[in-house]
Amino acid sequence: MAVERSADEAKQEYIGAMGDVLGSLYHALWQEVAWLHLKWHEYVELFGTKESRIRLINRAAPTFFRIVEHVMRDEIFIHITRLTDPPMSGKWQHLSILRLAPLIDDPVASARVAALAGDAGVASAFCRDWRNRRIAHLDLDLVLNAGAEPLEPASREKTRLAIAAINNVLDAVSLHYLIGTSLFDWAGHHGGALSLLYIIDDGVRADTARRARLEHGELDAGDWQARDL
Numbered sequence: 001m002a003v004e005r006s007a008d009e010a011k012q013e014y015i016g017a018m019g020d021v022l023g024s025l026y027h028a029l030w031q032e033v034a035w036l037h038l039k040w041h042e043y044v045e046l047f048g049t050k051e052s053r054i055r056l057i058n059r060a061a062p063t064f065f066r067i068v069e070h071v072m073r074d075e076i077f078i079h080i081t082r083l084t085d086p087p088m089s090g091k092w093q094h095l096s097i098l099r100l101a102p103l104i105d106d107p108v109a110s111a112r113v114a115a116l117a118g119d120a121g122v123a124s125a126f127c128r129d130w131r132n133r134r135i136a137h138l139d140l141d142l143v144l145n146a147g148a149e150p151l152e153p154a155s156r157e158k159t160r161l162a163i164a165a166i167n168n169v170l171d172a173v174s175l176h177y178l179i180g181t182s183l184f185d186w187a188g189h190h191g192g193a194l195s196l197l198y199i200i201d202d203g204v205r206a207d208t209a210r211r212a213r214l215e216h217g218e219l220d221a222g223d224w225q226a227r228d229l
Contacts, residue, residue, distance in 0.1 A: 007031065017177040022103040026173055028095055029083070030182065033166060036079045037184035040163060043072045045193035048156050053197060060200045074135045077127040077154075080162050084117075084124045097169045109176040116172050120165035126152035127162060 005013070010030070015023030046053065047069050057065040087099045098121075101114035129152040133139035141148035171181040210223050 013178075018173075019103075022100070022173075025095075025099055025103065026170070029097060029100070030170060032079075032083060032095065033170060033182075034184055036076070036083070036163060036166075039072065039076055039079065040159070042193040043069075043076060044156070046072075046197070056197065056201060056204060060204055073154075074130075076159060077130050078135060080124045080127045080159070080166070081131050083166055084121050084128075097166060100169065100173055104173070104176070106176065109172070113169060113172045113176075116165070116169045120162070120169055123158075123165040124162040126154050126158055130154060 007027075011024065011027040014027045014030075017023065018026060046057065046065070082094070083097055085094050085096050085098075087094055087096050097117045101110045101117060104110040104113060133142055133148075134151055139148060140146070142151070167182070167184070174181055210219075213219050213223060
């Protein structure tokens with residue numbers, strides 16, 4: 001049975017089991033991974049669940065939702081790369097899953113976490129290529145089609161596997177210190193993409209009914225009054 005805890009209670013549990021440095025780092029990474037899962041869940045709810053949902057949002061606001069799809073995808077790719085980046089670049093230190101293994105005092109557990117972090121780096125390589133040459137920067141040869149290597153293929157399945165690989169790192173740490181794993185499940189999250197889809201569907205149905213009334217000359221006052229949105 002899942003146990004409800006505040007973020008501070010969870011942090012104190014991690015520190016108690018892992019020590020202050022590792023526990024604090026694990027807690028910060030857990031929060032970031034939970035946030036990544038929420039964004040990914042919302043993206044899939046909108047764009048990766050049912051063809052009927054794609055038809056609905058394309059009927060309502062195709063230009064807007066095309067922008068939303070690209071922005072959400074790019075943000076998820078950036079989030080994945082942040083978590084799998086090297087711990088330092090120049091003078092800057094980064095929150096990264098690669099920081100975990102060196103802080104684990106058990107050599108076997110440390111080696112396992114390091115190997116899984118390496119796997120996550122491989123699984124997320126396509127995200128890094130997109131970030132470096134398409135999202136954070138625009139590679140000139142790529143934009144001009146001047147003989148540049150094509151971007152690494154990206155897909156929802158590859159994204160799912162990259163996120164799962166990050167989960168595996170946190171789970172290995174949790175299994176060693178806490179004898180348990182994390183379940184990042186946002187099903188039924190109120191106020192998210194699914195709630196929006198229901199409202200859009202209501203609006204599309206109302207618009208269909210309004211157009212039918214227009215065709216039959218049966219408009220009521222609410223059909224033509226301007227609304228201050």
